[in-house]
Amino acid sequence: MQKQAEDVVKLLKSKGLRVTPQRFSVYANLLTRYDHPTADQILSDLNRHGPTSSQATVYSALQALREVGLVREVLLEEGICRYDANVARHHHFRCRCCGTIQDIPWDTFEPLDLNRLPSSMQGESYEVTVYGVCDHCH
Template identity: 60%
Template sequence: MQQQADKIIQTLKSKGVRVTPQRFAVYADLLARSDHPTAEQISSHFNQDVPTSSQATIYKTLQALRDVGLVREVLLEEGVCRYDANIDPHHHFRCQSCSEVEDIAWEQFQTPNFQGLRPGLQVNHYELTLHGYCDRCQSA
């Protein structure tokens, strides 16, 4: 457990992020999750028992982590920004019924052919978002 905490602290410091209890807690929480929570969900999680962090602090922490490349914003639905500490290239599947989000391995799909794009467009990054129904919702 201490080894994991030391690794998180070292990672934050290596990116020039000042280590605060909130930054440590938010980053550690995101590393342990795969559900791509919203800032509101993170705030609610931390403040379940005793309010310890304002929503503004959570947003500022997420922005700081995003700015140094430790967290990425995931936009899978209109008006909802989710956060992911998995910064390796990957795609996403979003269930249209329960809104659960699941990572899909990058290698699962072949690289699209960008030759057909109109002249002048240059692709620097892409990811696929698949929408459908998860196995839990299909069986319900």
């Protein structure tokens, strides 16, 4: 556990971030999760044993982490922003029954040729979201 904490501190510093207890806690929380939580879910986790963070603090930490590329926003449903510490290229699967979100490896699908878009469009990146039913709900 101590080694993991040291690794998080080194990573935050390597990205030029000042290591605050809040940034550390938010990032460490995200590194242990694969459920693509909302800011409110992260806040709830951090305050499970008593208030330690505010909503504004969590949002501020998430913004700083996103700006340096340690966290990415995942928008899979209208009006709800989720966060992911897996910043490697990947796709997502969302279960239409339970709402679970799972990562799908990038090479699962054939690459799209963004040069085939109409000339009025200039594609920069893409991500596939597959909607269906997970094993648990099936």
